[in-house]
Amino acid sequence: MNFRKKGNVAQSIPTGSMADITFLLLIFFMVSTVFVRFRVSGIIMPKAEKIEELKKRRHINYLWVSADRKIYIDDKLADLDQVAGIFYDRRVKDPRMVVSLKCDYRAPYGLISSVMEELRKADALRINFATNREG
Amino acid sequence: MALQRREKSSPEIPTGSMADIVFLLLVFFLVTTTMNQDKGIGMHLPPPGESKKIQKKNICNLWVNVNGEILINLEQNIPLNQLRADIEQRLAQNDKLIISLKADEETPYEKFIDVLDEVKLSGADKISLASPSE
Numbered sequence: 001m002n003f004r005k006k007g008n009v010a011q012s013i014p015t016g017s018m019a020d021i022t023f024l025l026l027i028f029f030m031v032s033t034v035f036v037r038f039r040v041s042g043i044i045m046p047k048a049e050k051i052e053e054l055k056k057r058r059h060i061n062y063l064w065v066s067a068d069r070k071i072y073i074d075d076k077l078a079d080l081d082q083v084a085g086i087f088y089d090r091r092v093k094d095p096r097m098v099v100s101l102k103c104d105y106r107a108p109y110g111l112i113s114s115v116m117e118e119l120r121k122a123d124a125l126r127i128n129f130a131t132n133r134e135g
Numbered sequence: 136m137a138l139q140r141r142e143k144s145s146p147e148i149p150t151g152s153m154a155d156i157v158f159l160l161l162v163f164f165l166v167t168t169t170m171n172q173d174k175g176i177g178m179h180l181p182p183p184g185e186s187k188k189i190q191k192k193n194i195c196n197l198w199v200n201v202n203g204e205i206l207i208n209l210e211q212n213i214p215l216n217q218l219r220a221d222i223e224q225r226l227a228q229n230d231k232l233i234i235s236l237k238a239d240e241e242t243p244y245e246k247f248i249d250v251l252d253e254v255k256l257s258g259a260d261k262i263s264l265a266s267p268s269e
Contacts, residue, residue, distance in 0.1 A: 019154040030164055048176055112247075128173075131175045
């Protein structure tokens with residue numbers, strides 16, 4: 001019986017284009033990445049269906065209301081009577097400012113309504129009730 | 136004179152580790168990435184001190200109490216899942232209708248957003264947010 005040695009077949013996966021694919025993915029992630037600027041822990045936002053995305057991030061200002069009735073502007077604790085002053089200054093600097101109200105789903109409406117009244121005093125009239133998408 | 140031929144050095148940039156570097160960057164962006172997360176229900180507040188007289192027939196009052204129960208025009212209790220259809224019907228009858236949304240001081244924000252979402256979904260664009268003290 002003649003056992004012939006089989007010819008060696010190269011079994012390597014071609015990796016030549018690996019770098020190209022990775023570059024493509026890298027560029028995608030670099031372009032779509034937005035870094036979280038402010039974060040207040042423990043705030044769970046409600047869900048809604050009819051929501052819109054805020055495009056221009058540089059015009060967005062954040063106001064947080066926690067379940068334990070605390071108000072944070074960006075990520076710093078603030079009093080209700082400071083809200084109008086702070087947002088008035090910001091409104092003067094950026095007339096296209098939008099205030100994103102990031103309120104906890106358990107927060108009382110009375111406090112949020114008071115915050116809105118303060119924003120009206122500061123002439124910060126464009127607001128957005130931040131929510132997560134339903135489902 | 137014996138001229139010695141110089142050895143040619145290859146002027147290539149070594150690209151062997153390129154994939155590794157790119158992978159490292161890719162992993163960094165994959166981990167840190169958060170897609171555009173600023174979304175919500177947009178509203179335009181009225182300027183301070185502005186009050187307009189509106190005919191009673193053009194207002195639809197919605198009250199949300201602490202338990203999330205909805206009272207429409209102070210007479211009819213309506214479940215949340217029927218609210219959209221009800222407002223759509225009212226808007227079809229009167230396109231000047233303004234929805235005045237009012238919630239109790241202690242109503243949880245979630246209940247208020249649920250109602251506001253339904254109102255927005257019904258296609259109403261004139262929405263007034265009344266403060267609880269009014």
